[in-house]
Each structure stands twice: as C-alpha cells, then as structure tokens.
Amino acid sequence: MTKITVSTDCGNAPKKEFLKEINIAFAKGNSDFLTESVTDKIVWNIIGDKKIDGKEKFTQELEKMNTKKASELTLDRILTHGKEGAVSGIMKMKNGKKYAFSDFYEFSGAKGAKVKSITSYVIGI
Template structure:
C-alpha cells in the first residue's frame, strides 16, 4: 500500500502532466522556491503561478514515474513526460515539505533533460 505522501506526489506529477494549475498551486506554500537547474529560480506563489501558466499544455502529456522516494520532509520523483507533439523529457524532482501536518511543498529542485 502506498503512503499518503507518495499518493500525493503521484497526483501532483499527474497534475503537472495535465496542466491542472489549481491543484498544483494548492499543493505549495506561499514562499515556494522552484529551482529548474540550469534555467531559472522561481520564488513565491505569484511567480510560480505565472510559470505554470506559461508551461501549461492544451493537451495532456504522457507521464511515467519510475522512482518515488519519500523520507521525512523530503521526497524525490524520477520519471519522464512526453508532450503532445512527441518531445520526450526525463526529469528528477527533489521536494522539501514545510511540515508534517497538512504539508505544503516549500522547495522544488528540478533536473530536466530533453532526451529526443
């Protein structure tokens, strides 16, 4: 049986694949910091929301999660996404939560590689 935290992270990644911005915004803290390694650092929920809108896909992406590891306030999800136009990206996201009771994501660090 999957833990509550693993189930949440699976749903979160599916929300990214389906551009479900409202679900994603509800999952993060007001002071979210998202580092997309080699690209940019996004700070605060307003900037985060803007970035999600810019990345949104009109059609769902195909998601494959290969590894999902949780430990305390930290978690890692590794997998791949294929865009509707066939671009294939491999990713590894590292999450830090702000606590244990009704936790929100405080930091995300994403390593994303185009593997076409």
Template sequence: MNTSSTGDFLKDFNEAFFKGKRDFIEQHVSDDVEWIMVGAMPLKGRQALVDAAFGMEDYTQMEFEIDTIITEGREGVVKGVMTSKGGNERERRYCYCDFYEWQGEGEPKITKMTSFVVETK
C-alpha cells in the same frame, strides 16, 4: 485531498502539473515556495511558480510516466519520463527528476522544488 502517504501526495502533485490542475498546485505550495529548474533562474513565490507552470501550454499537453517516488521525512523525489505529443514537430522525450521539500502533516505544502530535465534521443 487526503492522501494515505507522502508518496501518494507527490504522485498527485506531479500529476496535477501535467493535467493542468492549477487549483491543486496553488493549494499545496507555500506562499514563499522556491522552484529551481537547474540551468534557469530560480522562481520564488506561489504566483511565480503557477505562472511558469501553467504559462507553458505545451507542458500540460505532455504525456508522462512516473518511474520512481522516494520519500524520507519531509523530503521526496519523483523520477519519470515526459513526452511531447509532437504536433508539427517530432515527438520529444525528456527524463525528469524533481526533488521536493515540504512542511505540514496530512495536507503538506511544498516549500522547495528542484527540477532536473534532460532531453533523450
């Protein structure tokens, strides 16, 4: 992947989560990546992150919209809304905000993710 900016990279990375692009995620996180989902136990390592992200089948079935992407140096944030499609339950909407840290140029690798997710009414 050759993105023109770190903002494009974060957009592609975020989209990969929601579209089930496991290979993309594996390729763009460090071996010792840390994923902190606020309110849950932190995950450490590429395999733990991939297992958690793609072990939740309904997560990749959500619709999403990115509202804001901000980057500065080797840090960035993506804010958006994700919506479950419903199924047998009512549709559910969540606001999310993911903070990223990475290393490398051109082909960055995420070293730390901190995710805040709040269900809206």
C-alpha cells in the same frame, strides 16, 4: 487525455500518493491543484534554467507551461523520508518531445502538508 504509468514500487503511502498527484497535475496542466499544494514562499529551482520564488511567480510559470501538456507520464520512482521526497520519470509531450526528470521536494512539515521547495533536473531524450 494523458496516459499515466506508475511503477508498482511507488507504493501508496500518503506522501508518495501526494507526490504522484502533484506530478500528474504537472502533466495535465492542473494549475489549481498545484497552486493549492505549495506554500506562499515556494521556491522552484529548475537547474540550468531558472529559479522561481513565491506563489505568484510559481502560478505565472504554471500558466506559461499550460500550453505544453504531456501525452504520457511515466513515474519510475517516488521516494519520501521525513520532510523530503523525490520523483523521477519520463514525460512525453503532445509535440513528441520526451524529457527525463528528477524532482526533489521539501515539505513544509514532516506530515507533508504543502511543498516548500522543488529542485528540478530535466533533460531532453
């Protein structure tokens, strides 16, 4: 089971809730939810590591990551404005490693229906 902690200032606006659920899905390895939450032309740029283009490659990357599930997820900030959003926090993996992250999201529209792009900054701590 993954322990989830969300800062009280993250609020409950629909797009903030959506980003919270996306991050929980990453922590728990819920590939189905993540795949359904992105556009067919998703671009995921993991700064300093790789750039993933398209839903098929996104899904393949999620499958690789599924072996590395988190034991804890702490979401410090969730921000949204118009077609953009950002999330920062700390993820502790089952092997004991900890990572601080900031993810920047672009939605397919102002209503936040699906994620069009993700830019991720991740550092080991």
